[in-house]
Amino acid sequence: MTVSLPAVADRSSGPVSATAASITSEAGVILHSTRILSGLSWTARRIRNLNLRAHLRMMGCARAARRTLATSEAFAFFVRLCETVESRSRIFTELHPNLLQAVPALFRMAAYKTRAIREPDTWQSDHADAAITQWQSLVSHLFEKWPVPSAFANAWFTVGPVLHIERDWFCHLAGGGSLRRLPGMPPLTASAAHEVRSAPVHLTAREALRWAQLRTMKTPEALTKTVLDSRIADDFANDGIWLPLIEKFIAGTHVDPAEFDIVTDGFRLLINESGTSRARELLRQPLLDLVRHWRKRWCQFLEHAVPPDLEGDDLDIHSRRLRTRIVSSLHTTWPSMHGVSPWTSSPGFHCRKQRCWSIMELCSQRQLLEEGRMMRHCVILYGRSCRKGWWNLFRMRQCAGGEDESKVEFDKSTSWTIRVDPDCREIVE
Structure with a gap:
């Protein structure tokens, strides 16, 4: 049976005037997002704009994952968000998902429907603005009573459960909450809270907090970059270890910042296996002794637990990939002898x-x-x-x-x- 459907608005040439509250535009045509999120069929090759086509494919994936949202009202809110963005902005047509993961971000916003202070229907973008500016305007319209540092707005792009602590922080700040009293975080100092507002836009919320801490500690630029690239950039649970260690590296100007990664990965392994007590004892050692200790330990691990598929040229303990493989190898298990028990x-x-x-x-x-x-x-x-x-x-x-x-x-x-x-x-x- 062939089902006759209204024509689909061609969004490849620009925005279409529409009322987001209904599933059809004022011209009487169904928006692409409405068709896909309603479960109707569509043909990708008919979408001439490749950016839009990629976003629409992601909408199909989002519809398949709609049970991730707590309620049907949240999914309906997501549909309205997609319709609004498609009909009133150039976000879908000018920004490829590789540049802006708009659909997953809108899906996560729908999970925070109860924290929204305005409806999508009331948003109007300035068509003269760049597409990324239109996106920022939409986020601000939906949630912000008070301005939020740019790095925290990246929380909508953080991969993980739809209800995520970084998104909780964004809503907390957008509602007028204190930056020094973030949920689930130790209190920030006044100076660190001040620095967060000037954090680079490309950082995540946690990285911005770490960056602000490093700024207040007057960390050299090379060490700051090393810390932000390390695995402790977003680990605040063990700051009793990381902050004193960072202070040692700040004071130890004679030590190469590249050694920081080796030392912190060693401490992470130690903490995961035996808690923080042994790590605190080891931290009392001078920095040079710490560096020598962890160099020696990683060399021992490499000798005893080298992954079998790595070649000799790859065996450099300064390689993060190699250390990751070593840790994985150390946790390798094998079946016990059949019929044997302790x-x-x-x-x-x-x-x-x-x-x-x-x-x-x-x-x-x-x-x-x-x-x-x-x-x-x-x-x-x-x-x-x-x-x-x-x-x-x-x-x-x-x-x-x-x-x-x-x-x-x-x-x-x-x-x-x-x-x-x-x-x-x-x-x-």
Whole structure:
């Protein structure tokens, strides 16, 4: 059956006058966005404007993900936003999604429908303005009672859940909230809050906050760029570690800022594995000692956990990609031997002493690394063989009956590492 539909307005040549409150324009034609978001068929090749065509494809994806929005009213708000932008601006026709992810941003705005202070229908753009200026005007019209720093307006382009903390910050500031009291953030100093307003436009909200902190600390430009490019740029949960570390690098003018990335990645690995207590102890060391320590540790990790598909020329610990691969390799696991589970003996099993024996298979690169560190041998080198199923390694320990093994002081004389052939299940070493 062929369904006859009204003609579609050709948006390739410019904006069309329309009333966004209805699904049809004043000329009686359906807008492209209305057709797609209503689930009607459309033919992409008939859209001559390639920018518009790309945005319309993204609308189709947004319609498929409409259940992500909490209510049907929120999706209806998204439809009205798209109709308004298509009919009253040049955003869709002049800005490709590679330059402005307008449709995903409008979808996220719909999730914050209850925070909007004005309706899309009442927005009118100045056709003489540039398309990006029209976008900024739309965002301001919808949400802002008070001006918001430009970097925070980038929150609508932040990838993640539709309800996101950076978008919460934008709405907080747009409603007149204090920049020094952002939800979920430690209070900012007055000087940092002042600096945020002059943050570069291309930064995200979190990066702008970090940039403001660095400005108040009078951080050199080279170090500022290194920090903003690092993985701690948006990690404020561990500022008790990062801020003192940054101060060390500011004072240590003789240290290359490029070492900052190696040191912070090392601290991140340490914090993820054992919390901040060990990191705080290590932070007391002089900067040069810290740099030497983490260089040595990354070289050790590289020796013991080098990813098998990397060539020799790529093995430079200053490469962030390599460090990422090393961390991933350190968390590599493999299946345990079939039919095997940890075993603990009863007290008195060995001789007449009230001692317990425990045997546990080592099934991760991290476990091999820790075992090798305690036993002072090269058990870590068996990691690749274990991953390929050539060997299985077991740890055998002796402790007093009834005691938690994890709380017993390590004694090499009562600990063994056993290598087993998985085919014949015989102890090899």
